[in-house]
Amino acid sequence: xxxxxxxxxxxxxxxxxxxxxxxxxxxxxxxxxxxxxxxxxxxxxxxxxxxxxxxxxxxxxxxxxxxxxxxxxxxxxxxxxxxxxxxxxxxxxxxxxxxxxxxxxxxxxxxxxxxxxxxxxxxxxxxxxxxxxxxxx
Numbered sequence: 362x363x364x365x366x367x368x369x370x371x372x373x374x375x376x377x378x379x380x381x382x383x384x385x386x387x388x389x390x391x392x393x394x395x396x397x398x399x400x401x402x403x404x405x406x407x408x409x410x411x412x413x414x415x416x417x418x419x420x421x422x423x424x425x426x427x428x429x430x431x432x433x434x435x436x437x438x439x440x441x442x443x444x445x446x447x448x449x450x451x452x453x454x455x456x457x458x459x460x461x462x463x464x465x466x467x468x469x470x471x472x473x474x475x476x477x478x479x480x481x482x483x484x485x486x487x488x489x490x491x492x493x494x495x496x497x498x
Contacts, residue, residue, distance in 0.1 A: 362392060362393075362394060362468065362469070362470040362471070363392055363393050363394070363470060363471050363472075363473050363489070364394055364395070364396055364399075364430065364461070364464060364465045364468070364470040364471070364472050364473065365393060365394070365395050365399065365427070365473050366399060366461060366472060366473060366474035366475070366476060367399045367402040367403060368474060368475045368476060369381060369473050369474060369475065369491060370395065370399060370403055370423060370424075371403070371406070372475070373423065374419050374420075374423050378491055378492070380491050381473075381491050384491065390426050390427070391428070393427060394427055394428045394429070394430045394468075394470070395424060395427045395428075395429050395430065396429075396430050396432070396460070396461050396464040396465070397429050397430065397431050397432050397464075398432065398457050398460045398461055398464070399461065400424060400429050402457065403420045403423070403424065404420060406420065407420055430464055430468060430470075432460060432463075432464060433467075435467040435468075436460075436463045436464050436467040436468075437463075438467070439462075439463040439464075439466045439467040440459060440460065440463035443459060443462055443463055443466065443483055443484075444459055446484060447459075447482060447483070452482040454479050454480070454482055454483065455479065458476065458479055458480065461480075462480060462483045462486055465486060465487070466483070466485060466486055470487070471487040471488070471489055472486060472487065472488050472489070473488075473489045473490075473491055474488060474489075474490065475490055475491075475492050477490050
């Protein structure tokens with residue numbers, strides 16, 4: 362399973378990730394999911410948009426095929442462990458990124474992000490950066 366970070370979702374909606382389009386089109390839709398906090402970040406884009414109706418349509422259309430993965434008790438346990446480890450080593454990450462990382466770890470998912478420098482601080486987190494992949498389309 363792949364969890365999509367908000368930067369991947371936003372750039373996909375902008376048409377800036379042809380590799381992501383091919384990857385998702387040629388795979389089972391059930392492979393790709395969105396953490397609940399990422400849905401929140403996408404919906405925040407609507408609130409801040411100068412064209413909220415257009416933004417709402419884009420976000421609704423983009424998120425429609427994806428299951429939203431909730432932040433549940435399993436994620437809360439992962440969150441506490443990750444935050445404790447990072448604080449003890451002085452390698453903190455942003456609060457939303459911490460929730461995203463915990464959701465990915467708790468669900469044994471690969472996190473797809475362009476924010477590799479931030480997320481690579483999280484021990485055991487599997488990452489993919491689709492910006493670095495070759496596209497031959």
